[in-house]
Amino acid sequence: MRRRRGSIAWWLIFLLGVLYFFLPLVATLDFSLKAQPALAAYTNALKDPKFLTSLLYSLVIGLLTIAASLALIVPTAYWVQLRVPRARSLVEFVTLLPFVIPAVVLVFGLIRVYSRPPLPFTHTDIGSSALLVAGYIVLSLPYMYRAVDTGLRAIDIRSLTEAAQSMGAGWLTIILRVILPNLRAALLSGAFLTLAIVLGEFTIANFLARPAFGPYLNLLSQSKAYEPAAVSLISFGLTWLAMIFIAFLGREARTRIEIGGAH
Amino acid sequence: MTAISERAAPLARPARRFSRSWLGLAPFFLFAIFFIGAPVTYLVLGSFQDNEGQTTLQNYADLATPGIANAFLISIEVSLVTAVIGGVFGFLLAYAVILGGLPRVLRDALMTFSGVASNFAGVPLALAFIFTLGQLGMVTVFLKNFGIDPYASGFTIYSKLGLELVYLYFQFPLMVLIIAPAIDGLRPEWREAAENMGASSLQYWQRVALPILFPAILGTMILLFGNAFGAQATAYQLTSGLIPLVTLLIGNQIAGDVLHNPGLGYAMAMGMVAVMGASILVYTVLQRRAERWRR
Amino acid sequence: MNRSRSRAFSLLAVSGLVFAACSAAATPAPAPAGGGAPEALVTAAKAEGTLTTIALPDDWCNYREVIDTFKAKYGLAVNELDPGASSGVEIEAIKANKDNPGPQAPDVVDVGFSFGEDNKDLFEPYKVATWDSIPDAAKNTDGLWWGDYYGVMSFTTNTAIQPNPPKDWSDLLKPEYKGQVALDGDPRASNQAIQAVYAAALANGGSLDNAQPGLDFFKKVVEAGNFVPVDANPGTITQGATPIALRWSYNGLSHRDATAGNPTIDVTVPTSGRFGGVYIQAISKYAPHPNAAKLWMEYLYSDEGQLLWLKGYCNPIRYDDMVARGVVPADLAAKLPDSTGAVFPTPAQLAAATKLITEGWDKTVGVDVVVPPQ
Numbered sequence: 001m002r003r004r005r006g007s008i009a010w011w012l013i014f015l016l017g018v019l020y021f022f023l024p025l026v027a028t029l030d031f032s033l034k035a036q037p038a039l040a041a042y043t044n045a046l047k048d049p050k051f052l053t054s055l056l057y058s059l060v061i062g063l064l065t066i067a068a069s070l071a072l073i074v075p076t077a078y079w080v081q082l083r084v085p086r087a088r089s090l091v092e093f094v095t096l097l098p099f100v101i102p103a104v105v106l107v108f109g110l111i112r113v114y115s116r117p118p119l120p121f122t123h124t125d126i127g128s129s130a131l132l133v134a135g136y137i138v139l140s141l142p143y144m145y146r147a148v149d150t151g152l153r154a155i156d157i158r159s160l161t162e163a164a165q166s167m168g169a170g171w172l173t174i175i176l177r178v179i180l181p182n183l184r185a186a187l188l189s190g191a192f193l194t195l196a197i198v199l200g201e202f203t204i205a206n207f208l209a210r211p212a213f214g215p216y217l218n219l220l221s222q223s224k225a226y227e228p229a230a231v232s233l234i235s236f237g238l239t240w241l242a243m244i245f246i247a248f249l250g251r252e253a254r255t256r257i258e259i260g261g262a263h
Numbered sequence: 264m265t266a267i268s269e270r271a272a273p274l275a276r277p278a279r280r281f282s283r284s285w286l287g288l289a290p291f292f293l294f295a296i297f298f299i300g301a302p303v304t305y306l307v308l309g310s311f312q313d314n315e316g317q318t319t320l321q322n323y324a325d326l327a328t329p330g331i332a333n334a335f336l337i338s339i340e341v342s343l344v345t346a347v348i349g350g351v352f353g354f355l356l357a358y359a360v361i362l363g364g365l366p367r368v369l370r371d372a373l374m375t376f377s378g379v380a381s382n383f384a385g386v387p388l389a390l391a392f393i394f395t396l397g398q399l400g401m402v403t404v405f406l407k408n409f410g411i412d413p414y415a416s417g418f419t420i421y422s423k424l425g426l427e428l429v430y431l432y433f434q435f436p437l438m439v440l441i442i443a444p445a446i447d448g449l450r451p452e453w454r455e456a457a458e459n460m461g462a463s464s465l466q467y468w469q470r471v472a473l474p475i476l477f478p479a480i481l482g483t484m485i486l487l488f489g490n491a492f493g494a495q496a497t498a499y500q501l502t503s504g505l506i507p508l509v510t511l512l513i514g515n516q517i518a519g520d521v522l523h524n525p526g527l528g529y530a531m532a533m534g535m536v537a538v539m540g541a542s543i544l545v546y547t548v549l550q551r552r553a554e555r556w557r558r
Numbered sequence: 559m560n561r562s563r564s565r566a567f568s569l570l571a572v573s574g575l576v577f578a579a580c581s582a583a584a585t586p587a588p589a590p591a592g593g594g595a596p597e598a599l600v601t602a603a604k605a606e607g608t609l610t611t612i613a614l615p616d617d618w619c620n621y622r623e624v625i626d627t628f629k630a631k632y633g634l635a636v637n638e639l640d641p642g643a644s645s646g647v648e649i650e651a652i653k654a655n656k657d658n659p660g661p662q663a664p665d666v667v668d669v670g671f672s673f674g675e676d677n678k679d680l681f682e683p684y685k686v687a688t689w690d691s692i693p694d695a696a697k698n699t700d701g702l703w704w705g706d707y708y709g710v711m712s713f714t715t716n717t718a719i720q721p722n723p724p725k726d727w728s729d730l731l732k733p734e735y736k737g738q739v740a741l742d743g744d745p746r747a748s749n750q751a752i753q754a755v756y757a758a759a760l761a762n763g764g765s766l767d768n769a770q771p772g773l774d775f776f777k778k779v780v781e782a783g784n785f786v787p788v789d790a791n792p793g794t795i796t797q798g799a800t801p802i803a804l805r806w807s808y809n810g811l812s813h814r815d816a817t818a819g820n821p822t823i824d825v826t827v828p829t830s831g832r833f834g835g836v837y838i839q840a841i842s843k844y845a846p847h848p849n850a851a852k853l854w855m856e857y858l859y860s861d862e863g864q865l866l867w868l869k870g871y872c873n874p875i876r877y878d879d880m881v882a883r884g885v886v887p888a889d890l891a892a893k894l895p896d897s898t899g900a901v902f903p904t905p906a907q908l909a910a911a912t913k914l915i916t917e918g919w920d921k922t923v924g925v926d927v928v929v930p931p932q
Contacts, residue, residue, distance in 0.1 A: 010363030017356045017373075017435065021380060024391035024432070027401040031394050031797055036820045072294055079287040087288055093543050094295050096485070099493035100535035101302050102510070102528075104518050104647060108654035109302030115658030122660040134298045143381075146486045147441050150479045154448025186444040192378025193440060200382050206640045207651065209610075209661040219641065224617075225796035225817055229394075232387035236379055243375040314676075330920060390793055398737055398786075399719070399798040414737075421787050499744070505787040507920070515747035518647045521672065521912050525650075 025233065032229035041230035045220055050211075058205075058213035059242065061129065062198035065136040066191045069144050072137065073190075074183070075175055077148045082157055095145040098138050103203035110135060111207065128208050135204045136197065143193040151186025152179075188250045192243050199239050306536075310529035322530035334507040335534065341423060341508070342491035345430040349491075350484040352431075353438025354476075361446045374443065377436030384433050385496035392429045392501070396420045426501055430494065434487050441486065445479035477553045485546045489539060509535060591883060593688040593860030595853050600632060602849035608635045609850040612651055612664040613643035617812040619707055620870025627866065628857050634850055637661050645669035645749070652680050652842045665845035666854055670749050672908055674703040674838045681840040684852055686859040691879035695904070696836060703840040706858065707808075707872035710897040711757040711833045714790075714810035718821035719801040726829045727761035727775070730802070736783050740790040740800035742809070745776075745923075746916045753835050754804035755919075756903070756911045761831025766903045769911035773922040780923055796821065806835060807895050808871035825895060832900040836875075861885050868894075 035041040045051065080087050098106075114121040114131055121127035157179065164174045180187070205212035213235075220231045313319045325331065360370040383391075395402050396413075397420055406413060419425060449472060457467045495510035502508075509531055515521075516528030595603075603609075609628075616622035625636050639651070639662070648667045655663035669677075675698070683701040696705030715723035720738060724730055730739050743751035759765070759772030779785045788794055790803035792813045803810075810825035817823055839858065841851045857863045864874035868890055880886050903911065 007364065010359040010365060013352075013355050013359045014363075014365060014369065014373075017352075017359075020435075021376065021432070023402060024388070024395045027394035028387070028391045030401060034820070036818075072291060076288055076291040079284070083284040084282075084288060087285060089543055089547050091288065091291065092482075092485075092546075093540060094292075094299065096489045096539045096543065097299055097303065097536065099489035100532060100539055101299070101306065102495070102513055102517060102532060104650065105306060105529075105532065106302045108650055109305040110298065111654045111658060111662055112305065112656075113301040115655060115660065115662075122658050122662055124660075128660065128662070137294070138298050142486055142489060143437070143441075146482060147444070150441050150482065151444040153479055154445050183444070185447055189374070189378075189440040189443060192375065193381055193437075196378050196382035203640075207654075207662060209637060209639060215640075219616075225792045225813070228387070228793055229390065232383075232391075235387075236383060239379045239382075240375060243378040244371075247371060247375050386793075390797075393788065393794065393799045394797055397788075397797075397799045500789050502787060511744070515744065518644055518650070519747040521646075521670070521747055521749055521752060521916060525646075 025236070028229045028233055032226050032233060035226040035230075041226040042234065044227060045231050045234055048220075050216055054211055054213045054216035055199075055238065057211050058199050061133060061136065061210075061212065062195045062242075064133050065140065065198055066194050068133060069137045069140055069194060070148075070187065070190070073141075073144050073148050074180065074187075077145060077152055078157065078175060078179055081149070081152050082161060092145070095141045098141050103139075104207075106135060106138065107204045107207040110204075122208070128210060132205060132208050132210050132212075135208070136194070136201065139201065139204075140190075140194040140197050143197075144190040147186045147190035147193065148183065151183040151189075154186075155179075155182045184250055188247060191246055195242055195246065196239055199242070200235065303536075306529045306532050309526055310533050312526045314524055314526065319526070322524070322527045323533075325527055326530060326534055330507065331509075331512065331531065334509045334512050335538070337423070337507060338492060338509045339538065341427055341430065342488045345427050345434045345491045346484045346487035348427075349431055349434025349438050349487045350480060353435045353487075354442055354480060356435060357439040357443050357446055361443060362449065373439060377439045379436075381433050381436040381440060384494060386500045388429060388432055389497050389500035392420060392425070392432075396425070396428075421502060421505065423506060426498060426506060429497060429501060430491050433494075434491065437487060437490060438483055441483045442476075442479060445476055449475065474553070478550055481546060481549055481553070485542055488542055492535065492538065591688070591691070592885065593686065593856060593863075595687070595856035595860075599849060599853055599856065603847075603853035604633060606634075606847040606850045608637055608661075609847055609854055610637040610639060610661060610663060610665045610845075611854075612639040612666075613641060613645075613648050613668060614638060615641040617816065618870070619808055619867045619872035620812075623869065624858070624863065624866045627862075628854065631857070632853060634853075639664055645673050649673060649677050649680065652677075652844065656844045659846040663842070663844060663846050665842055665847050665851040667840050667842065668706060668837055669840070671705075671836050671838055671905065672749075672912065674698060674840070675905065677840075678702040680843055682843045682845065682848065682851075684841055684855060686855050688859045688876060688879075691876045692859075693875065695902075696838075696875055703838045705836050705875040706839045707867050707874050708834050708836040708902070709806040709808045709872055710827050710895065710900050711754055711804060711835065712807040712810050712825055712827045712895065714795060714803045714805050714813060715824045715826070716795050716798060716801045716821055717824050719798040723824040723826055724802060724828075725826060727758055727831050730779055730784060731782050732784075733782070735802060737786050738801045739779055739784045740786045740788055740794070740803050742790045742803055742805045744789070745919045749835070750806060750809075751804075752912055752915050753833060755915050757804075757828075757831050757833035759831075759911075760833060760901065761828065766901060766907045767910070769914050770918070773915060773918045777923045792816065795823070807897070811871040811893075811895070827895045827897055832897055834897070834900040834902040836902060865890065873897075 032041050033039070076091065080091055110131055111122060113119070115123070121131040160178050160182070161174055164178045169178070199213055201212070202214035202218050206215045206218070217231050217235055220227055310322055311318050311320070313321060356373070359365060360373050394400055397403065398414055400420075403413060420428070453471055454467060457471055462470070493510060495508075495514055498506070498508050498511055499514070513528045513531045516531070517525050611625070614621040614625065625638070628634070629636055640647070643651070648664065648669055651664050652667065678698060681702045685701040686704075689697075689701070689704075692704050698704065713724050717723065720735070722734065724732070724735065729735070741751040741754055742748070745751040745755055755772040755776060756769050757772070758775040759769045762771040762775045764771035776785070786800055788800050790800035790805065794800040795803050795813065796817060807825060807827060810823065814823040814825055839855065841848070841855065845851045859876065861880060864876050864880060865886070867874045868877070868886070871894065873894065874880070877886070881891070
C-alpha cells in the first residue's frame with residue numbers, strides 16, 4: 001500500500017501525545033535525582049538480590065497468566081461472535097465485573113473459599129501461586145477480552161471458519177492455525193496489558209504472601225522520600241523493556257490471510 | 264462483503280434462547296463462577312449485613328443518602344468524561360501512527376509504551392502529576408518564569424479537572440492499544456476505492472471508516488469507563504479530603520482505619536455493579552443502532 | 559498509603575502506673591520487672607519456626623530493627639505481610655484466614671485503639687510477663703488486647719520550602735502559609751487525619767468531649783486559602799506539595815532522619831492543643847503460630863523491645879514504669895519531643911469525636927465550602 005506522507009496534523013497529534021506522556025516522567029526523574037548523592041535512590045533499589053528474584057517470579061507468573069488467559073478467552077470470544085451472539089451482553093458484563101470488585105475483597109474472597117478442603121490452594125506454595133495466576137486472569141479479563149474481541153471484529157471469522165471447515169479442519173486447528181495468526185496485533189496488545197498488570201500488582205500478591213515484584217517495590221517505597229520516585233521509574237523502565245521483548249517475539253505481525261486474494 | 268455475510272446463514276442456528284452452542288462458553292462461565300463468583304458472593308452476602316452480623320436492608324437504604332449519591336454522580340461523571348476524551352484522542356493517536364504516515368518505528372514505540380502507561384496509576388502517577396503541575400511542579404515553575412501563573416488564574420491540579428487530567432494518562436494508552444487492531448483492519452483498498460469514486464476525506468470517514476470502526480470504538484469506551492470507574496489509589500493520593508468518589512468511600516468502609524461499616528461498603532460495590540450493568544445496556548442499545556445502518 | 563491509628567490513654571493512669579510499679583516490685587512476681595520469656599515458650603516458638611506479621615512498616619517506631627533483633631535473638635523467621643495495611647485491612651486479614659494455616663494468615667496485629675473492643679472476639683487472650691506495668695486504661699482486663707505505644711500530633715515542616723515553621727495551631731491561619739497545610743490521610747477515614755482535627759479542637763475552645771471546634775478551625779484554614787487537599791506523605795512533603803503536614807511525632811521524626819538535611823524537616827509539637835494517640839497489640843485467635851506470637855509479645859514488652867520502640871521516637875506504653883526504674887538511657891529520652899500536657903481521649907470520647915468528624919467534615923469543610931479557586 002502506498003502510504004500517504006505524514007501530514008502535519010498527524011505529527012502534531014503524535015507530538016502532543018509524547019509531551020503529555022513524558023512530562024510527568026521527567027518531573028519524577030527530576031525529583032528522584034534530588035537525593036544525595038544524585039543516584040542514591042537508584043543504587044539503593046538495585047543493590048538488593050531480592051530485586052532480581054522477585055522480578056523473575058513476577059515475569060514467570062505474568063507469562064503463565066497470559067497463556068492461560070488467552071486459552072480461556074480466545075475460544076470464548078470467537079464462539080460468541082460466531083455462534084452465540086445473544087451471549088455477548090452477559091459475557092461482557094462478566095468481563096467488566098473485575099473493575100468493580102475492590103482488590104482486597106477479591107483476594108480475601110479467594111482466600112476464604114480456597115483455604116479449606118475441598119480446594120485448599122493456600123496450603124501449598126504451588127497452590128498459592130496457582131491462585132495468584134487465577135486472580136490475575138480475573139484482573140486482566142476486561143482488557144484481554146476487549147483486545148481479542150476487537151481483533152476478531154477486524155477479520156472475517158465466518159469466512160475463515162467456513163474455508164477451513166471446507167478443507168476438513170477441526171475446531172482446534174481452526175483456532176490455532178487460522179484465527180490466532182490473524183490476531184497477532186490484538187494478542188500482543190492483550191499480552192502487554194496483562195504483563196503490565198502482573199508486574200505492578202500489589203494487593204493480591206501481598207495477601208497471598210507471594211514473593212512478587214509488586215510487594216517488593218512497595219517495601220522499597222515505604223515512607224522514604226526519593227526512593228519511591230526512583231522505584232516507580234525503574235518499574236516503568238523494566239516493564240517497557242519486557243514489552244519490547246514480547247513485541248520482538250511477535251515480529252512477523254503483518255501477514256494476513258486474505259480471502260479470495262492472491263494468497 | 265454482503266455476499267459473504269449472507270453465506271453465514273447455514274452456520275447460524277435458528278434462534279432458540281439457550282441452544283447447545285452455549286456449551287462452548289462453559290469453560291469461561293465455569294472460570295467465572297469459581298474465581299469471580301466467590302468474591303462476588305461474599306460482596307452480595309456482606310451487603311445485607313450490619314456490623315453485628317445481623318441481616319439488614321439498611322445498607323441499601325443508605326445508598327440514597329446525599330453523600331453517597333453525590334459520590335456516584337461524580338464518579339460517573341469523571342469516568343464518562345475521561346472515557347470520551349480518552350477514546351477520541353486515543354483513537355487519533357493510534358490512527359496517527361498506523362495510517363497517518365509516520366515512521367513505522369513510532370508505532371512500535373507507542374504500542375509498547377502504551378502497554379506500560381496503561382497501568383501507570385495509583386500513588387506514582389498522582390505524585391508524577393503533582394511533581395509536574397502541582398504548585399511547585401516543574402511545568403508550573405517553568406510557566407511562572409514566563410510570567411504565567413496558572414494557579415493565580417484559578418487552575419489547580421487538586422480538582423475534578425485535575426483528576427480527569429491524571430486519569431487520562433492511563434485512558435489514552437488503553438484506547439490506543441485496543442483500537443489498533445481495528446484500525447489495522449481498515450483495508451487500504453477501501454480508501455482507494457472511495458477516492459476512485461470521488462469521495463472526499465470527510466466522506467470516506469463518514470461513510471466508510473467510522474461506521475466500520477464504531478462498534479470497536481464504543482466497546483473500548485465502555486472499557487475506559489469501567490477502568491476509570493474502578494480507580495481508587497490515584498484519586499486518594501490526589502484529592503484526599505475534597506472530592507468524593509465511590510471507590511474512595513468503599514475503601515474507607517472496608518479498608519479504612521476507623522471502624523466503619525463494611526456492609527455499607529459492599530452495598531456500594533453492588534451499586535457499582537449495577538452501574539456497570541446499566542452501561543452495558545446502554546452500550547448494547549447503541550451497538551444495535553450502529554449495526555442497523557451497517558447493513 | 560499511610561496507616562493511621564488512634565488510641566486512647568488516660569493521664570490518670572500515669573499516676574496509677576507509678577503506684578503499680580511500686581507494688582509490682584513489692585509482690586513476688588514470677589517474671590522479672592524487665593520482662594522476658596520463659597524457656598518453655600521459647601522452645602515451643604522455635605518449634606513453630608515462623609511468625610507472620612502484618613502492617614509493620616520499617617520506619618514506623620523502628621520496626622525494622624525490632625523485627626531484625628527478634629529474628630537474631632530467637633532464630634525465628636518473620637514473614638511480613640503488607641507493611642502499608644490499615645487497621646481495617648489487618649482485621650479483614652484475620653477474618654479471611656480463619657481456616658488457613660498458610661503464610662497468608664497474620665499471627666499478630668498492631669491496630670488503632672478503637673479496633674480493640676469491637677474485634678475482641680477475633681483475639682486470643684494473653685498477658686505478657688510485664689502485664690501489670692501496662693496502664694489499666696490502655697488494656698483489656700481479660701488480656702484480649704493491650705496498648706503498645708503512643709505519639710503526639712505535631713507539625714512536620716519542610717524548611718526548604720517554608721523556613722518559618724508554625725509553632726502553634728493559630729499559626730496555621732497566617733497568610734505566609736498559603737496553600738501549605740495538609741493532613742496525612744482523608745479526615746473521613748484515616749485516623750491520623752481525624753486525630754489532627756480532634757487535636758485542633760483542643761486548641762480552639764473545644765475539649766476531649768467536643769471536637770466540633772476542630773472542624774470549624776479547619777474551615778477557617780480552608781477559607782484562608784492555606785489548606786492543600788493532598789494526602790501528605792514523605793514524598794509530597796519532601797517535594798514541597800505539602801510543606802506543612804500534621805502527623806504523629808514519630809512519623810515526622812523518622813522522616814527527618816531519613817532526609818538527613820536534604821531537605822531539613824522540622825518537627826514541632828504545638829504549644830497548645832497537645833494530643834496523644836495510642837495503638838494496641840493483639841494475637842489472632844486463628845494464629846497458625848500461637849507460641850511464636852506469644853514470644854513476640856514477650857519480646858515487645860520486655861525493656862529491650864520497648865526501648866527499640868523508643869528509638870523510633872514512639873513512647874512505649876511502659877515508658878513511665880521504665881523511667882521510674884531508671885532503665886531509660888538519658889540520651890534516648892532526650893530525643894523525644896517535649897509533650898508535657900498531652901491529653902489522651904478515652905475510648906468513648908474517641909468514638910464520639912470520630913463520628914462527629916467523619917460525618918461533619920463534608921458538611922463543615924467539604925466541597926461546598928469555598929476552596930482554593932477552581
